[in-house]
Amino acid sequence: MKGDKMAESELAKKLREYFTDQPAESFEPLTFRELEIGDMYIALPLPGDNEGHGGFKGAHYIFRKIGPVQRGINLPTYNAERINDKQLSSFPDLTHVIKVE
Numbered sequence: 001m002k003g004d005k006m007a008e009s010e011l012a013k014k015l016r017e018y019f020t021d022q023p024a025e026s027f028e029p030l031t032f033r034e035l036e037i038g039d040m041y042i043a044l045p046l047p048g049d050n051e052g053h054g055g056f057k058g059a060h061y062i063f064r065k066i067g068p069v070q071r072g073i074n075l076p077t078y079n080a081e082r083i084n085d086k087q088l089s090s091f092p093d094l095t096h097v098i099k100v101e
Contacts, residue, residue, distance in 0.1 A: 029044055029096040029097060029098055030096070030097050030098070030099055031093060031094050031095060031096060031097065032065070032079075032080075032091045032092065032093050032094070032095040032097055033093035033094065035065045035097065035099065036065065037065055037066065037067055038064065038065065038066075039064070039065050039099055040062050040063065040064050040065075040083065040099070040100040040101075041062070041063055041064075041065065041097040041098060041099050041100055042060045042061070042062055042063070042097065042098045042100060043060075043061075043063065043091060043095055043096075043097050044095070044096040044097060044098065061082045061083070061084065062082070062083045062084070062100055063080045063081065063082055063083065063089060063091075064080065064081050064083055065079065065080055066078070066079060066080060066081055066088075067079070069088060071088070076090050077090065078090050079091060
């Protein structure tokens with residue numbers, strides 16, 4: 001049933017189990033806060049500006065968590081860098097992420 005979130009959730013769970021043979025705990029998202037410095041991750045979509053990027057249907061950047069970096073007075077503090085081009089970014093602590101090993 002489209003719109004029945006519980007039914008979709010159960011279907012997704014069974015599909016994941018069928019394809020991966022992994023326990024559900026392997027798929028629990030972490031928050032950015034739970035990552036260690038140096039961990040690589042993919043950020044999950046947030047409501048708002050990036051909500052329409054297609055979830056996992058589109059391309060994703062892999063980031064690395066770094067220590068806080070301030071690039072000058074009145075500039076934001078950065079806590080992540082994109083792996084492919086070293087572009088600095090900032091993620092809220094409660095951003096859901098998937099750790100990449």
